[in-house]
Amino acid sequence: MKITFTSAKATRLNLKDFSSIPMRTFWITSFAFFLCFFAWFGIVPFMPDVVRDLGLTPAQKWNSVILAVSGTVFARLIIGKLCDKHGPRLCYTWLLLLGSIPVIVCGLVKTPFQFLICRLFIGFIGASFVITQVHTSLMFASNIVGTANATSAGWGNMGGGANRLIMPLIATGIIGLGVAEADAWRVSLIIAGVVCFLMGIVYFYFTKDTPEGNFKELKAQGKEIKGKKKDEVGFLEALKDYRVWILFIVYAACFGIELTVYGTMDDYLQNTFSLNRITAGNIVLSFALMNLFARTLGGYFGDKFGKLKGLRGRVLFLVAILAIEGVMLVTFSAITSLVVGIIFLVAFSLSVQMAEGATFSVVPFINKKAIGSISGIVGAGGNVGAFLAAMLLKSKSAVAEQAALNANEGASEKIAKLAQSEAAAAAVSSGYFIIGILVFVTGILALTIKFSTADEKNAAADQVIPTEENLLPSNA
Template sequence: MFGFEGTRQTALHLSWFAFFLTFVAWFNMAPFNTTLMIVLEFSQAQIDTLMICNLVLTLPARIFIGGLADYFGPRKVFSGLLVFASLICFQFALATTFEECVFSRLMMGIVGGGFVVGIKMISDHFPDREMGLAQGIYAGWGNFGSAAAIFSLPLIADNFPLETGWRVAVVCSGIACLVGAMAYWKWAEDIFMPHKQFLSFSGFSIEISSRKDFILQTVLLAFIYAGLILVVWKLEASTHPIIHTNIAWILSAGLLFLFGANIRKCYRVNKDSLNGRPRWEYSFSQVAILSLAYALTFGSELAIVSIYPEWLQTIFGLTVVGAGVAGSSYAFLNLFTRPFGGWIAGRWGRKKMLFVFVLGGMLATFAMSQVSNDWPLPVVLLLALTCGIFLQGGNGANFASVPLIRKELTGKLAGLVGAYGNLGAIIFLSVWSVTGAKGFFLTLSGFAAIVLFAVIFLEGERK
């Protein structure tokens, strides 16, 4: 699993490193929130808006990119995505206005969809018995890119004047993505799948098995589009709005039209299934449950990584570098917790362990809602690490199950589940901007209670 002697191992390590680079690029703004407030004179409201923009297009991108990976193969898609990431890094480094930063963070949200490409690659190369650990290593080590960005980019920037240091650090992340794209194109190998002749690229539409599943897919997609509409109105209602009210109405109407077109396309793609002749037999309700679980486990991770350095600076008065180092400890756990979550879920039962991880996350986030500046910093850091162990372990347990639902559709199913992770992050960050830390962590804990109930109906193993 850890060597390079076989095609599977090579695919695993190239994929997690490519994913790692996309996360470095995706989170290359997080350690510089306060720097941007000083250098570019952004307000707190503008920083909150940029954090939301960083997640917006990841919602549709994960489903769309998952379909691309199913149809064109992970090698082409991941290589192209890394080139795109490098170009957006360079654009962000040159940004001088709020509008230019908004554009770069919106485009960078597409890069966040790269997660599902590696899920497809690993699913094609590894057998079911090794799936949990392999997916855990891929996602856990790749997710460490967020911690690497928070930890290393301020250290690079610290060697230059405040006005230019953050730009140099962002350019470095773009160069790394460009090198990673060339390496993935040269050494990664796609696996020929005999079912590919039955696949067609159908955008955001997912093949299902029954009328009930069609209704459930419609509901899940409705929440995705609702999340996008929420972001539109957040951009309109911010202290420094970048969208006029009339434009917001036009965009909302456009998204509703796209939703209707999406459902119509889903109907056409699944016409045979709705008439009792499904091509792929599987339970879509399992996808729905895992989507809710991932909205909690990964959505909370994205949100906490985005606000954690700023939160530590505000409560304990840490410097940018100090908060970055301390804050990166939360994401650093992914190196171990996500592979552990996938491994133990495959060994002791996916449903059982996901339940345990969600329960622990519910209790830990409730405890974090009680934190104040009277608490000792080491205790707060230890509590955050405990929270990370449960929620990030839940990520591993979740994606130990997703590739086993229907391997031929892994890209799209992983894309939908992954999109809900970002939807959760958008909602949680919206709560943060309105209520602050206490309401933020209480919301996480309350949603965890809902997910805990849903996991009861999850199938333990694929039938």
């Protein structure tokens, strides 16, 4: 019996389309990613309540952040390989269903140890980024895949900033229903976890692995995606490819740095420019919400340069935007004027998020037989970068602050705190400078990413709308 396929990879991003398989998947995976990041960082607005309720020490508070990031590294490496083997639909479904459990349990914890364990496992939900990139890579042709990847990822990343607004509103609504104010953060987390669980059900029933169908169905029909090999072969090839590890470093230098700067900017703005916490928080929030369009721009220009100069064009744009990111951060680190500082902070925010989009306009073309594995490795690089950058800033700041306190021992509390704030600002400033230089160097390193003539031809051929001919019998 001849099988007729009625769908194919999308060659444009039609945001008004909710019915075709590629665009329906785009919308669902973007929203699922938003919810995952929302739940992952959902505790952030409530940390003062958690510290007070559970009696967390400063070290335990910091360790909770490190555990959340560390858990994501391992989850991203594993989930990429699983996507290649079982398909993104099942992987996302199970990630949402299982990932909702530690989010819900976090609202029930009674001790610091229980809280830290929950933070570790909640971090696993950050692997959602990898599945999102794999799924959009399978749904869109090469002429638009960078834009699709960047847009879905950018809109998902907004969940990490939107919770600063939405979580307090949920807590306020819960209090209005009669829940004690001390328990509002707990109920808010439980609600976030339940929503993630429900989204897992939606993902299972309303998405497919590819425009032609699910992995399992295609194999049962004796069909496979053209060029697809066994998962183990693809993963080993990914590990041996030097380009994958360069992109690992590149993503550490963009997404990893965004996470670190986003996590330290509140205090830096307060210490450097004498802003109050609310004003500083709003500035940082606007920085995070730029993901609505900034990351998309990176993918869009990656696609445009790819059209003009082929795969090499995508790499050259990535190099350029990384260099700009590094220069913007170095410059920002030396500024003491609030107005000028905000201008360069916006420029840094725009460039770092565009670099993230540009990175994943290159990733789908490294090895189409192992898109999941490569996305997982590169995605993990972002969290490794965040961890290393955070450790650098923490070590510099801790030493400087302690030295300032020692030098002002016996002085009034006001003078001691002022000296501590100034020391922290100077330490973080020097840390930003070092990180900016490293980002610039990473841009130069990215020049070593090369593609063969065959890679260029395959990328060009991928822009042709797929038909049944793109599928081969699994025994061919």
